[in-house]
Amino acid sequence: MxxxxxxxxxxxxxxNEAALSETQSKYGKYLLKIATNILxxxxxxxxxxxxxxxxxxxAIPPHKPDVLSLFLGKLTRGHAIDVYRxxxxxxxxxxxxxxxxxxxxxxxPGASDVEENLEAKRLGEVISGFLREQSDEARNLFVGRxxxxxxxxxxxxxxxxxxxxxxxxxxxxxQKLKDYLETEGFTV
Amino acid sequence: xxxxxxxxxxxxxxxxxxxxxDALRRKRTKSRSSRIIDITRKPWFKTAMAAAAIIxxxxxxxxxxxxxxxxxxxxxxxxxxxxxAYNLARSSEAQSASSENPLIDSKITQGTKGIERAxxxxxxxGMPGMVTASAPEAYDLNYIATFCKAVCxxxxxxxxxxxxxxxxxxxxVEFGEEWYLEMYKGEDWVRIEPKEPLCWIEPVYSVGQYIxxxxxxxxxxLDAYSELxxxxxxxxxxxxxxxxxxxxxxxxxxVIYFEFDIKF
Numbered sequence: 001m002x003x004x005x006x007x008x009x010x011x012x013x014x015x016n017e018a019a020l021s022e023t024q025s026k027y028g029k030y031l032l033k034i035a036t037n038i039l040x041x042x043x044x045x046x047x048x049x050x051x052x053x054x055x056x057x058x059a060i061p062p063h064k065p066d067v068l069s070l071f072l073g074k075l076t077r078g079h080a081i082d083v084y085r086x087x088x089x090x091x092x093x094x095x096x097x098x099x100x101x102x103x104x105x106x107x108x109p110g111a112s113d114v115e116e117n118l119e120a121k122r123l124g125e126v127i128s129g130f131l132r133e134q135s136d137e138a139r140n141l142f143v144g145r146x147x148x149x150x151x152x153x154x155x156x157x158x159x160x161x162x163x164x165x166x167x168x169x170x171x172x173x174x175q176k177l178k179d180y181l182e183t184e185g186f187t188v
Numbered sequence: 189x190x191x192x193x194x195x196x197x198x199x200x201x202x203x204x205x206x207x208x209x210d211a212l213r214r215k216r217t218k219s220r221s222s223r224i225i226d227i228t229r230k231p232w233f234k235t236a237m238a239a240a241a242i243i244x245x246x247x248x249x250x251x252x253x254x255x256x257x258x259x260x261x262x263x264x265x266x267x268x269x270x271x272x273a274y275n276l277a278r279s280s281e282a283q284s285a286s287s288e289n290p291l292i293d294s295k296i297t298q299g300t301k302g303i304e305r306a307x308x309x310x311x312x313x314g315m316p317g318m319v320t321a322s323a324p325e326a327y328d329l330n331y332i333a334t335f336c337k338a339v340c341x342x343x344x345x346x347x348x349x350x351x352x353x354x355x356x357x358x359x360x361v362e363f364g365e366e367w368y369l370e371m372y373k374g375e376d377w378v379r380i381e382p383k384e385p386l387c388w389i390e391p392v393y394s395v396g397q398y399i400x401x402x403x404x405x406x407x408x409x410l411d412a413y414s415e416l417x418x419x420x421x422x423x424x425x426x427x428x429x430x431x432x433x434x435x436x437x438x439x440x441x442x443v444i445y446f447e448f449d450i451k452f
Contacts, residue, residue: 030213030214066203066207067203067207067210069210069211069214070203070206070207070210073206073210074199074206077199078199081195085192097195101194101195104194105194108194108197119193119197120193120196120197120200121197121200123197123200124196124197124198124199124200124201125200125202127197127198127201128200128201128202128205131201131205132205136208139205139208139209140208140209140212143201143205143206143208143209144209144212144213146198147198147201147206147209148209148213150213154213158209158212158213162364162366162388163364164362164363164364164428165364165426167362168362168428168439168441171439172439
């Protein structure tokens with residue numbers, strides 16, 4: 001029986017190291033999947049997940065996550081992307097992460113170097129606004145594919161649909177996003 | 189914007205949006221297409237397939253030997269006991285031809301131009317909102333010429349279906365392998381379920397002048413369906429139609445039908 005998230009978080013607050021084992025027991029495989037999507041390397045992915053436990057230990061408290069899986073998932077994604085950049089600087093190594101970014105690149109605007117950091121934050125907010133206007137299906141496929149770097153097969157499995165259907169929905173969502181970004185002042 | 193920055197921008201997505209997908213990911217169900225892919229990757233699957241192939245060869249070899257002993261007359265009698273007369277003729281376009289095996293009463297047919305536009309933009313097989321703008325009048329599917337050739341052999345129906353696109357059309361289509369069978373009952377087409385759930389590998393086919401080929405052809409059989417009765421049937425296949433105007437693609441969800449009659 002897996003422990004409830006609230007109890008796991010309380011273990012972190014109590015500085016009880018059982019928090020780590022409970023986190024690993026409940027979310028270990030889930031986090032490994034996120035890291036593996038990006039890194040395509042078991043050893044590096046496991047290391048990322050371990051870094052996630054350490055980051056969670058350091059962040060809680062004071063942070064008290066509302067959704068523990070989301071909090072841990074974002075930490076893992078961040079670690080995995082850092083490792084990817086470090087390991088593959090200047091090189092293109094195939095992974096679902098890179099493939100998904102390739103797809104998205106076609107509809108994301110360019111930006112000046114000076115304002116790129118600000119631009120990234122604003123772009124993230126605009127994309128959030130765009131996603132809120134989409135159907136549940138389109139929104140979740142988009143986030144699964146481009147945030148979690150899940151494969152087409154995996155995102156299709158969210159709704160038990162075929163990969164071709166998922167591909168079409170993503171295609172159409174990207175087309176809409178491109179138009180939406182233009183109306184928001186981003187030049188694609 | 190380079191990929192790193194795109195990745196960074198996605199990190200700023202609102203938590204509630206990510207949380208929704210997060211929840212879905214943790215309790216997702218596997219699709220039929222993913223199941224078949226997973227199964228085919230299992231070592232036992234390959235072993236089972238190899239064993240099945242050996243059994244088929246052994247049985248087939250035994251049958252050939254028996255037929256050689258029986259002689260032509262006995263063989264003919266044996267087949268006639270299981271005689272199933274299929275009439276797969278279809279409409280004015282149907283063309284009969286001799287079967288591959290002259291001992292079997294069967295016909296080869298050419299199917300229909302069976303295209304029906306999806307009436308709803310959010311039907312059970314389609315994608316909500318898939319049809320855009322002024323659809324369905326915005327495009328004309330007459331540019332697709334469908335065909336269906338069916339053969340009855342040893343009491344089993346198999347054949348090919350497919351279509352050709354008009355090379356002058358500003359369209360291309362994409363689709364997976366899946367199709368399903370429907371029977372005309374009363375005034376409605378009713379979906380016929382196979383004996384066991386079918387699994388489909390889902391490569392995405394693309395056909396159209398922009399792709400490099402305007403022809404698609406696919407083999408099929410009805411072995412997965414038991415106790416088929418006399419009647420009018422059709423194979424239904426979902427496709428996605430892309431209309432290209434000024435370099436921009438508009439996507440439509442549609443269904444192509446390949447009709448035929450079966451008469452026992």
